[in-house]
Structures are given as C-alpha cells and as structure tokens.
Amino acid sequence: MGHMQRGPVTKRQVIELGINLRLKTGTLYAVGVGPGDPELLTIKGRRVLEEVSCVFSATSKGSRHSLALDIASPFLKSDAKVIPLVFPMVRDKKLLERAWQDAAKKVIEPLGRGANVAFVTLGDPCTYSTFTYLHRTLLSMEDRLHVEIIPGITSFQAAAARIKTPLSEGEESLSVVSGAKGSAEIEKIASCTDNLVIMKAYRHYNKIVKCLEKLGLLDKTVAVRRVGLQGESVTRRLKEWNGDKASYFTLLLAKKENRARKLHNS
Numbered sequence: 001m002g003h004m005q006r007g008p009v010t011k012r013q014v015i016e017l018g019i020n021l022r023l024k025t026g027t028l029y030a031v032g033v034g035p036g037d038p039e040l041l042t043i044k045g046r047r048v049l050e051e052v053s054c055v056f057s058a059t060s061k062g063s064r065h066s067l068a069l070d071i072a073s074p075f076l077k078s079d080a081k082v083i084p085l086v087f088p089m090v091r092d093k094k095l096l097e098r099a100w101q102d103a104a105k106k107v108i109e110p111l112g113r114g115a116n117v118a119f120v121t122l123g124d125p126c127t128y129s130t131f132t133y134l135h136r137t138l139l140s141m142e143d144r145l146h147v148e149i150i151p152g153i154t155s156f157q158a159a160a161a162r163i164k165t166p167l168s169e170g171e172e173s174l175s176v177v178s179g180a181k182g183s184a185e186i187e188k189i190a191s192c193t194d195n196l197v198i199m200k201a202y203r204h205y206n207k208i209v210k211c212l213e214k215l216g217l218l219d220k221t222v223a224v225r226r227v228g229l230q231g232e233s234v235t236r237r238l239k240e241w242n243g244d245k246a247s248y249f250t251l252l253l254a255k256k257e258n259r260a261r262k263l264h265n266s
C-alpha cells in the first residue's frame with residue numbers, strides 16, 4: 001500500500017510501487033449494525049461479518065465496552081480477531097488526532113496483508129459515526145484503500161417506527177441535529193423545518209428542553225431512550241420528565257404538524 005507521491009519519482013519508488021501493486025489489498029467494510037435490536041442488522045451486514053477475519057470497534061478509554069461489537073459478535077467466525085480501537089473522551093485536538101492515527105495504523109496493517117476487515121458501528125456509518133473520523137484519517141495516510149460502507153438503520157428511524165410516527169410526509173422537511181453542544185443548533189434550525197430529530201440529547205438535556213419550550217415545541221416532542229435495548233422508554237410529557245433519566249442513548253423527535261401530533265399520541 002503506497003502513499004500519494006508528488007515530484008519526480010525515484011527508481012526505488014518505481015520498484016516499491018511495482019511490489020505494492022502485486023500485493024493483494026484487503027477491503028475495509030464499515031458495517032452499520034443498527035441501533036440495538038440485533039434483528040435490525042441488514043442481511044448484507046451479517047454476511048460481511050460472517051466472512052471477515054478481523055473486526056474493529058471503537059471504545060472509550062474508560063469503558064472498553066462496545067455495543068456495536070455485542071450486536072456483531074454472534075455472527076463472527078470463531079477465529080476472527082477482535083481489535084478495540086480506544087479513543088480518549090477528550091476535546092484536545094492533538095490527542096484525538098494521535099488516537100485516530102494509531103487506530104488507522106492498526107486497521108491498515110491487516111489490509112496490507114490482504115485481509116478483509118470490518119469496522120462495526122452503531123446505527124449507520126454515515127450518520128454521526130466514529131467511522132467518519134477513522135475513514136478520513138485512513139485516507140490521509142493511505143490513498144489506495146478499498147472501502148465499502150454497509151448502511152445501517154439509524155437510531156432515529158428505529159425510534160420513529162417505535163412510536164409509529166412518520167419522520168416526514170408529503171412535502172415536509174426533516175432536519176437532524178446534534179444536541180452535544182447545547183441548544184444553539186436547535187434554535188437555528190427549528191424555524192425552518194417541519195420535523196426535527198435531536199441526537200446526542202443527554203448531556204445538555206435540560207437546556208434543550210428549555211429551548212424547545214421557548215420555541216413552543218415541547219408538547220410536540222417525544223423522547224425515545226434506548227430504542228431496541230433493555231430499558232427502552234418513550235416519554236411524551238417532557239416537562240414532567242426528570243432530565244437525569246436521559247442517558248447517552250436518548251434522542252428527541254419533534255413535529256410541528258398538528259395532524260401528525262395525533263399519531264404521536266396513538
């Protein structure tokens with residue numbers, strides 16, 4: 001596997017390139033395993049998990065646990081290698097960058113030997129997923145990468161199905177925002193969307209609830225916690241709900257339309 005070269009090519013580089021091109025490069029599959037219920041793993045995702053020789057999953061330094069890996073585990077070959085990629089829960093860009101680079105090196109190693117590997121991620125790999133950072137880092141280090149992304153069912157799709165409410169219908173718009181940094185993004189988007197999904201709603205839950213109240217959206221919002229997982233809950237009266245119950249696996253679905261509100265209550 002070779003790096004992007006600029007300027008005149010040396011004889012040694014030509015020889016190395018020839019050797020590299022003859023080497024078989026493995027494929028990295030990013031597999032979205034769905035939001036929790038193992039039956040929401042796609043058939044394609046399952047097939048890939050059954051075939052790869054090595055599986056990577058992101059874990060935080062503290063917990064070392066990966067729910068995505070729990071979902072994937074029953075389908076892995078008995079001799080498949082499982083490698084956690086540990087990331088510090090910090091905002092320091094340099095530390096994070098180093099962690100991503102260390103992770104990318106671990107992924108590149110088996111690919112260079114021609115092995116097919118998977119990175120498992122909760123929900124969908126293209127929706128607020130750690131895979132995006134890994135992919136970007138890999139591309140910055142290695143330009144001859146074979147990557148295939150297997151989409152997964154997102155947490156908000158599963159949540160909408162759970163409360164039997166359309167995410168959007170007819171000409172309505174749908175916006176998906178992150179509440180990880182508070183309510184600023186919600187304030188910005190709310191006026192110009194019909195339906196709002198708020199992901200990562202746990203840390204600033206109380207701030208977000210206050211914002212939704214100010215916007216007149218609180219009684220049009222439903223909190224869905226741990227969809228498809230043990231302890232799943234749906235809360236419609238957010239004013240009475242203690243925000244302390246909001247866990248990492250909490251998302252909010254807000255709908256302006258009164259017509260749809262009827263469905264929310266069904």
Ligand SMILES: C[S@@+](CC[C@H](N)C(=O)[O-])C[C@H]1O[C@@H](n2cnc3c(N)ncnc32)[C@H](O)[C@@H]1O
Nearest residue numbers: 035123124127154155199200226227249250251
């Ligand atoms: C880093 S994002 C991952 C999103 C994921 N890639 C997806 O496609 O749904 C994490 C956020 O997704 C939401 N989430 C993920 N799984 C969930 C679940 N089972 N129930 C409710 N919310 C969930 C929560 O808002 C959580 O804070």
